[in-house]
Amino acid sequence: EQLAYIQYTSGSTASPKGVPVTHGNIVTAVHALASASGSTGDDTWGLWVPLFHDMGIFCLLTALGTGCDAVLWRPRGGVKRPLDWLRRFAAEGCTHTAAPNFFVDALVSAVRAEEPQPEPADLSAWRVWCNGAEQVNARSIEEFQKTFGSWGFRPQTMCPVYGMAEATLTVTFSSAELEPRLRWVDREALADGRFALSTEGAPNARALVSVGTPVPDIAVRVCADGAPVPEGHPGEIEISGPSVMSGYYRRPAGDERSPDGWHRTGDMGVIADGELYIFGRRKDMIIVRGVNYYAEDAEAVVRDLPGVARKACAAIAAEDHMALVVETALTGEDERAALIAACHRQLRARMGLSAVTVHLAPTRFLPQTSSGKVQRGKLRSLLDELGDGRGATDPAGAA
Structure with a gap:
């Protein structure tokens, strides 16, 4: 239960808050990520995500905790020269990485900007890309597969995930044996608090990408009007488990906890067939x-x-x-x-x-x-x- 360090939240919607991370949180979170990503001593993690970011530090800790090799890049190098990073990633025999969705777009744009088209690198050893930390975009995933499928990238390597500092990173993880799943839904219905399926190309259709199922020791539920709702009903995502923080550092308790002790994430989502789909943040709702x-x-x-x-x-x-x-x-x-x-x-x-x-x-x-x-x-x-x-x-x- 001793404090190991303090991880600050991203500050996307408010000032960054300190999350006290205990040694127990770390052990639980490393086990969860190692289990979900299938990391073994034969794998190699390749990372450019900053180590002060929870995604960066926990992927490194997972590599160390499972006996993997780890190859680290300066963040600026990965972002400014994405195609150079990808070639080195392949040359080092890396099997795992983690990066937000914007890096998916950056790699596609880097290839399309080169004339003549670059010689492919061999991406066949790549098994897991944890795509998280921001909204996962269906179009980005589709364009990436079109661009890099001929390089040996397999569609099931792209693993949309969901996590946050308050959970000591990972909450849900997509199966590395399945291609990313998406559902077309009616965006007007979502805004009104209803989950209605639609079809691609239909008016008001929006693609939602599954971010998988809960990792070990994490429970996820969706709540609306202060109460849990069944599958297929949208609402705010709440989480519970031994890797979830007890409260923010040196801040009085606010509304981040439900009356029965679950952490309110502020993210809006829906569970369908056991998988979580995220469609926005409660604070980002705009009323016009x-x-x-x-x-x-x-x-x-x-x-x-x-x-x-x-x-x-x-x-x-x-x-x-x-x-x-x-x-x-x-x-x-x-x-x-x-x-x-x-x-x-x-x-x-x-x-x-x-x-x-x-x-x-x-x-x-x-x-x-x-x-x-x-x-x-x-x-x-x-x-x-x-x-x-x-x-x-x-x-x-x-x-």
Whole structure:
């Protein structure tokens, strides 16, 4: 029960909080990750994720705890030169890694930017990629497999996961023997607190990626209106187990615990066929003219538009409308106007949302945590920097 160290939360929705991590938490969490990832002494973990991040340190501890080799890169090298990292990763015979979803996009973009197309590396030894720490995107996974399948990357290697500092990292893990699972759901129903299946291409359809099942010693439930709900009903995710913290460091108890002692994560999800699907955060809900919208929804429908740099965009509440900040390298007035118009078209067509102001920002503008999550609270204070006519409201939303 002795304190080992203090792990700070990412600070994506509020100021970072200290999570007291005990030796017992560590032992339980390492066992859970080793078991879920199938790590053995014959494996090699290759990591660039910073070791001050819970994903980085626990993957390293798992390697050490199971007798694996571990190859470490400076984080800046992995992010700035992703394709060089991938070649070295393959050359070192690495079998496991962990990295957020933005790195999936970075690798795909790096290959597509090279002319002529690069010679493939052999990725056939790669068994597990723990894709977590931010929202897992179905399109990203699909594009990665199209790009690197010919290099020997197997679809079941991509393992969407869910974790947090408050759980000493891992909560759920996808099976390394199955391809990523996704479900198409109706986004309007989700915003209204209902889980309704849809089909690809249907109006208001959204793809949710499974982040797997609970790891050993962790229990997961979904609650709505203060009570657990059965499978197939959306709500807030709550967790319990020996690796879950007892409280934040030097902070009085708040509403992070349910009356029966479960930790409230603030993440919204649904359990279907025993697997967890996450669709947003409670604090990121944006109410526009009485209608609920999740920030992740708006971001998902514009991130792949031509002209969006690094697929980087973020939605936040702004008085009676939504503000959407989109990074771009476009400089011409006509090109920038066309991108703003395309964002509005997508939001109207896919979400029926017109009360939106689109702000174009330079690349690397969005404030991010160490795992690539947007710091929405900080972004609100930066909106004034994007004034002077660079924000544009959808004319259809002016009525």
